[in-house]
Amino acid sequence: MGTALIVYPFLFLALFFESFILVTLLSKPARATRARKPATNDDALPAVAVIVPCWNEGETLVATTESVLALDYPALKLEVVLVDNASTDDTPRIMERYRENPRVRLVHESKQGKHHAVNAGIAATSAEFIGCLDADSFVAPDALREAIVSFDDPRVAATTAAMSVHAPDTILRHMQNAEYIFGIILRHALATVNGIHVTPGPFSLYRRSVVDALGGFQFGYQTEDMEMALRLQRAGYRIDSAPRARVYTKAPATLPKLVKQRVRWTSGFLRNVLGEYRGLVGRRQYGALGIIVLPLGFLAIASGLLLTGLAVVRMWDMISTAIAVRSGIPFSYAWVPPVSHFDWFYLPGTFFVGLGVATLIISVGMIIAGKRLSKTPGSLGLGIVSYAFLYGLVAPLWLAQSAFDVTFGKKRGWR
Amino acid sequence: MSLTLRNALIALGVTIALIATVAYAVQYLNQQRVADLTAIEDQISIDTLSLDTQFSLLEAAPCANAASSTDLTGALADLGDRLAYAEGQLGSENAQVLRLKEQYSLLEIRDYLVTKQLAAACGTHPVTVLYFYSNAGDCADCAKAGYALSYLRDTYPKLRVYSFDYNLSLGALSTLISLDHVQNTLPAFVINGKASYGFTDLATLEKQFPKGSLATTTAAK
Structure with a gap:
């Protein structure tokens, strides 16, 4: 009963958050966003500069740049700014391929840090809108026309795209693909109530005048996109989402790389929100962001650690009991599962399991909805299965490491 | 009322409705489990009584019933497994579980006595x-x-x-x-x-x- 008292409040909050997302998705503003058409009047389209900050991105830089150049957008109103941020690989040499391309600007920024690179890119252009695109991401041809309509609302200072994983080929990448597509529907719903707390590196767009007014990009504990989003929110602007502006990003292929990336994200969240942006948490004036998103962000980290700890203790208890009970009994009886037919009687129908299943079903439903809404191509079956059964096992790794890093002030490299 | 507050209140209602639905489903499943146990117990009870009655009627040749007594013991073991699982799900203090355990214990004692009677009459050594x-x-x-x-x-x-x-x-x-x-x-x-x-x-x-x-x-x- 003691464990239940700890677990049930977290399950209640998880269900509440999912219900909030579902209700918001059905609300009139969300339906209006979904009914929005991509921009078609070329004459009315604003000038956009897509900045690609590069730090040792030689492997993917060409594909990323080509995807931007292939965007369905008037050529005279779109430019690409490639910013080499003190790379030590062949990035500068590869950038030189575009030296003669009139739509591409090449910038070299010696001060390391994504914020320095993006600011250098902004300084090199006079475009009215700024797009940021990580150099390991590729945009769909219609992504910019889908995204730029977000700025029809003058209160909108930034908009986010519909991210998914580029060519998922391993279980780990399929899992991340499902998670990213889940993120599409979450951001779509949260944008409706202005609750977005991060403008991801893969193709977020900014109103340049607002970015300039706020002093450009700043250091944000290796999560500069999140720092900028929080600063926009604090200044009272809106962050929108363009659920059909597809962008594909390369996801970490191995568990150590994934953990490193997520530790950067999670510790960046904790450091930003516990630090400069603490004033946003729990404040009604910041609406869904202050009352729901940021507090639940902390609770998600805390519950992930707590529930994992409880699960490990419970698992250890079960295993040690099973070993003790079976000791001395022949192996063939004790450890080889008997061949038996399905019997509904033994279905584990506890309240805890029921709530867990309900939460999972809603999550899966939202992942499917995210795929349909964004029209993201590819199969989701393996992604959903791996997300359902694997994510809960690996997420505690970066949650624990992030909590450790933030508690003891440990800093880690980007990769 | 802001959109956020309105959605949060509706979401709270939806959450409560979801939890109530899960609670009802779990309760329903457990009731079905109890009903299943009760049906099995009723059947075993009838079988035991039948065996007992046959034993009394056929005092001269009771040993033909030994086989069916063995079948009953197997059914009792299966019932015991199910009862133990139900006890784990519903709790050992659950009134229905207690009632079923009492009935189960009575059936076991009855089968035990029949087994002893058969052994004495037929000269077996169970x-x-x-x-x-x-x-x-x-x-x-x-x-x-x-x-x-x-x-x-x-x-x-x-x-x-x-x-x-x-x-x-x-x-x-x-x-x-x-x-x-x-x-x-x-x-x-x-x-x-x-x-x-x-x-x-x-x-x-x-x-x-x-x-x-x-x-x-x-x-x-």
């Missing part, structure tokens, strides 16, 4: 084990003992194991305990009428059985 356990947290070795007996029961189908919750408040069970002089030192075993206490391991338990009794029964595996 090996019977009365196993007394406790779920009150005061029996550290009961889980191990229960599992070892399950192994023996599954390995030697003719072995008749009857499990009883020592703390169950049931007149017939109290009488059985006092008749066999079973002390409150658990786990306790009465193997063919001879009481022993405590559990260390399977090999030690097997030594409590009459010499050759396990070997003479038909092994299932």
Whole structure:
């Protein structure tokens, strides 16, 4: 009963958050966003500069740049700014391929840090809108026309795209693909109530005048996109989402790389929100962001650690009991599962399991909805299965490491 | 009212409705489980009574019923497994579980008595084990003992194991305990009428059985 008292409040909050997302998705503003058409009047389209900050991105830089150049957008109103941020690989040499391309600007920024690179890119252009695109991401041809309509609302200072994983080929990448597509529907719903707390590196767009007014990009504990989003929110602007502006990003292929990336994200969240942006948490004036998103962000980290700890203790208890009970009994009886037919009687129908299943079903439903809404191509079956059964096992790794890093002030490299 | 507040209030209502639905579904599933147990118990009860009645009617030739008595013991074992699972799901204090356990214990005692009667009339030598356990947290070795007996029961189908919750408040069970002089030192075993206490391991338990009794029964595996 003691464990239940700890677990049930977290399950209640998880269900509440999912219900909030579902209700918001059905609300009139969300339906209006979904009914929005991509921009078609070329004459009315604003000038956009897509900045690609590069730090040792030689492997993917060409594909990323080509995807931007292939965007369905008037050529005279779109430019690409490639910013080499003190790379030590062949990035500068590869950038030189575009030296003669009139739509591409090449910038070299010696001060390391994504914020320095993006600011250098902004300084090199006079475009009215700024797009940021990580150099390991590729945009769909219609992504910019889908995204730029977000700025029809003058209160909108930034908009986010519909991210998914580029060519998922391993279980780990399929899992991340499902998670990213889940993120599409979450951001779509949260944008409706202005609750977005991060403008991801893969193709977020900014109103340049607002970015300039706020002093450009700043250091944000290796999560500069999140720092900028929080600063926009604090200044009272809106962050929108363009659920059909597809962008594909390369996801970490191995568990150590994934953990490193997520530790950067999670510790960046904790450091930003516990630090400069603490004033946003729990404040009604910041609406869904202050009352729901940021507090639940902390609770998600805390519950992930707590529930994992409880699960490990419970698992250890079960295993040690099973070993003790079976000791001395022949192996063939004790450890080889008997061949038996399905019997509904033994279905584990506890309240805890029921709530867990309900939460999972809603999550899966939202992942499917995210795929349909964004029209993201590819199969989701393996992604959903791996997300359902694997994510809960690996997420505690970066949650624990992030909590450790933030508690003891440990800093880690980007990769 | 802001959109956020409105959505949050509706979401709260949806959450409560979802939780209520889950609670109802779990309750329904457990009720179905209890109904299933009750149906099995009713069937076994009828079978036991039938066997008992046949035994009385055919006093001159009762031994033809020995086989059906063995079938009943297998059904009782399956019922015991289900009851133990239901007890884990619903809790040992659940009134329905307690009622079912009482009925189950009565059926076991009835089958035990029929087995003894058949043995006396037909000259057979069944090996019977009365196993007394406790779920009150005061029996550290009961889980191990229960599992070892399950192994023996599954390995030697003719072995008749009857499990009883020592703390169950049931007149017939109290009488059985006092008749066999079973002390409150658990786990306790009465193997063919001879009481022993405590559990260390399977090999030690097997030594409590009459010499050759396990070997003479038909092994299932």
